[in-house]
Amino acid sequence: MEPYSEKVIDHIRNPRNMGSIENPDGVGKVGNTACGDIMELYIKVKDGVIIDAKFKTFGCGAAIATSSMVTELIKNKSIEEALKISNRAVAEALDGLPPIKMHCSVLAEDALKAAIEDYQKKASKNG
Amino acid sequence: MKRIYLDHAATTPTDPRVVQAMIPYFSDIYGNPSSLHSFGQEARTAVETARNQIASFIMARPEEIVFTSGGAESDNAALKGIAYARREKGNHIITSAIEHHAILETCKFLEKQGFQITYIKVDPNGLVDPYDVKKAITERTILVSIMHANNEIGTIQPISEIGKIAKEAGIYFHTDAVQIFGHAPINVDELHVDLLSASAHKLYGPKGVGVLYIRKGTKFTPFLHGGDQERGRRASTHNVPGIVGFGAAVELAKEGMVQEAEKMTSLRNKLIKGILDSIEDTRLNGDPIKRLPSNANISVAYVEGESMLLYLDMEGIACSTGSACTSSSLEPSHVLTAIGLSHELAHGSLRFSLGKFTSEDEIDYVLDTLPGIIEKLRTMSPLYRKETR
Numbered sequence: 314m315e316p317y318s319e320k321v322i323d324h325i326r327n328p329r330n331m332g333s334i335e336n337p338d339g340v341g342k343v344g345n346t347a348c349g350d351i352m353e354l355y356i357k358v359k360d361g362v363i364i365d366a367k368f369k370t371f372g373c374g375a376a377i378a379t380s381s382m383v384t385e386l387i388k389n390k391s392i393e394e395a396l397k398i399s400n401r402a403v404a405e406a407l408d409g410l411p412p413i414k415m416h417c418s419v420l421a422e423d424a425l426k427a428a429i430e431d432y433q434k435k436a437s438k439n440g
Numbered sequence: 441m442k443r444i445y446l447d448h449a450a451t452t453p454t455d456p457r458v459v460q461a462m463i464p465y466f467s468d469i470y471g472n473p474s475s476l477h478s479f480g481q482e483a484r485t486a487v488e489t490a491r492n493q494i495a496s497f498i499m500a501r502p503e504e505i506v507f508t509s510g511g512a513e514s515d516n517a518a519l520k521g522i523a524y525a526r527r528e529k530g531n532h533i534i535t536s537a538i539e540h541h542a543i544l545e546t547c548k549f550l551e552k553q554g555f556q557i558t559y560i561k562v563d564p565n566g567l568v569d570p571y572d573v574k575k576a577i578t579e580r581t582i583l584v585s586i587m588h589a590n591n592e593i594g595t596i597q598p599i600s601e602i603g604k605i606a607k608e609a610g611i612y613f614h615t616d617a618v619q620i621f622g623h624a625p626i627n628v629d630e631l632h633v634d635l636l637s638a639s640a641h642k643l644y645g646p647k648g649v650g651v652l653y654i655r656k657g658t659k660f661t662p663f664l665h666g667g668d669q670e671r672g673r674r675a676s677t678h679n680v681p682g683i684v685g686f687g688a689a690v691e692l693a694k695e696g697m698v699q700e701a702e703k704m705t706s707l708r709n710k711l712i713k714g715i716l717d718s719i720e721d722t723r724l725n726g727d728p729i730k731r732l733p734s735n736a737n738i739s740v741a742y743v744e745g746e747s748m749l750l751y752l753d754m755e756g757i758a759c760s761t762g763s764a765c766t767s768s769s770l771e772p773s774h775v776l777t778a779i780g781l782s783h784e785l786a787h788g789s790l791r792f793s794l795g796k797f798t799s800e801d802e803i804d805y806v807l808d809t810l811p812g813i814i815e816k817l818r819t820m821s822p823l824y825r826k827e828t829r
């Protein structure tokens with residue numbers, strides 16, 4: 314396999330925002346159909362802005378790094394902005410992924426979408 | 441940072457004594473063994489010496505040894521060579537579900553050519569029941585191919601019993617002995633094998649050279665055409681330095697393998713026990729007794745193999761995993777699935793394979809380092825919390 318970029322290795326070594334949030338405003342739990350890996354993304358939203366994000370991941374190095382990176386990318390972003398973040402954008406922010414690892418970044422995008430969907434569902438119920 | 445190599449099943453370092461033996465055959469004794477002049481004859485002598493060394497190691501005759509480019513070629517040549525030579529007689533081949541890809545992919549290829557393959561299932565320890573082989577034999581069966589020792593979980597098969605069954609049925613028997621060759625005594629007559637594959641770089645020899653043992657009288661269609669090297673069984677100019685290196689590696693194995701195996705077994709047992717005792721929800725894969733002295737294959741629940749491997753690598757420890765994430769097919773190891781592991785446990789497997797230079801300090805370092813890594817990854821894992829809730 315091609316080696317991981319330095320940025321990927323850094324995020325594997327020091328994952329940012331690892332863990333979960335109590336009483337989150339949105340949770341995305343997704344599985345990777347390709348290899349069977351799992352990711353959970355928790356978000357806290359205030360006035361339409363994501364103020365905190367945390368993740369838990371069972372997966373490869375690329376899955377950990379993309380999980381970590383996606384939490385960084387969405388923090389302090391509005392829901393609309395966050396929705397625009399694609400798996401490619403996450404991979405690019407990590408200086409790229411080996412081709413056979415691109416599918417892992419899909420896990421991050423899916424988890425993000427699912428978390429936002431969950432937030433919106435809850436918000437519409439409450440509102 | 442100190443680096444610890446525990447991936448000897450992937451490849452071993454070439455023993456410096458082997459390298460010394462090879463050096464003259466690059467620039468000093470460079471003739472082509474097929475040439476009639478003195479340059480060629482010197483090289484030929486070296487090749488024949490290596491052939492004798494290897495033949496005597498497995499109690500075979502020198503003319504039964506065919507040099508190849510490695511284990512994968514030997515496996516391919518054995519299966520295709522017999523399939524083509526025997527297709528008039530039948531089209532059925534018996535193998536096991538846990539063979540190396542060099543066998544399994546060749547079988548898939550042969551299936552497309554109209555051959556029928558039976559993949560014998562294994563028990564939870566990875567053992568083939570010889571009786572299952574016996575039951576699978578039909579009048580169309582032309583070959584049985586069962587590996588001697590498994591590369592992932594280290595399980596050693598009852599080769600001699602299976603060989604006996606094949607022999608009684610008049611069917612050729614091949615064994616992929618790549619993992620065990622040079623690590624335990626092999627006697628081709630006692631094992632009743634007609635063909636056997638081995639590779640030099642698994643026993644401190646060079647990469648790029650292997651052998652296929654073919655019992656005298658075995659009908660065999662060559663895989664490479666275009667020269668009469670190896671009695672017409674494999675064309676291509678001999679890899680003289682590699683072959684010399686293989687011979688030297690076998691000589692070292694003859695002297696040292698029994699003691700090395702004893703030392704490795706005790707270090708390996710320490711490693712296995714240490715991991716199982718210090719980390720909960722771990723299990724040993726493969727047979728606890730009938731296994732290669734070098735092999736420790738452990739499944740760690742709730743964590744994925746590639747991430748463990750990367751974290752270990754950051755601490756200087758090299759091993760391998762059966763995780764789906766490291767395979768290009770994104771399927772977890774077929775071996776771990778065949779012994780009944782769940783997708784998740786196969787995913788979270790680590791294989792440590794020791795070598796003759798592995799020290800107790802290195803094992804201790806792994807035992808000190810691994811628990812912290814697992815703890816960190818488990819904190820990260822969504823599965824861990826769920827299971828413990």
Ligand code: FES
Nearest residue numbers: 348372373417765
């Ligand atoms: S998450 Fe399995 S390969 Fe990346």
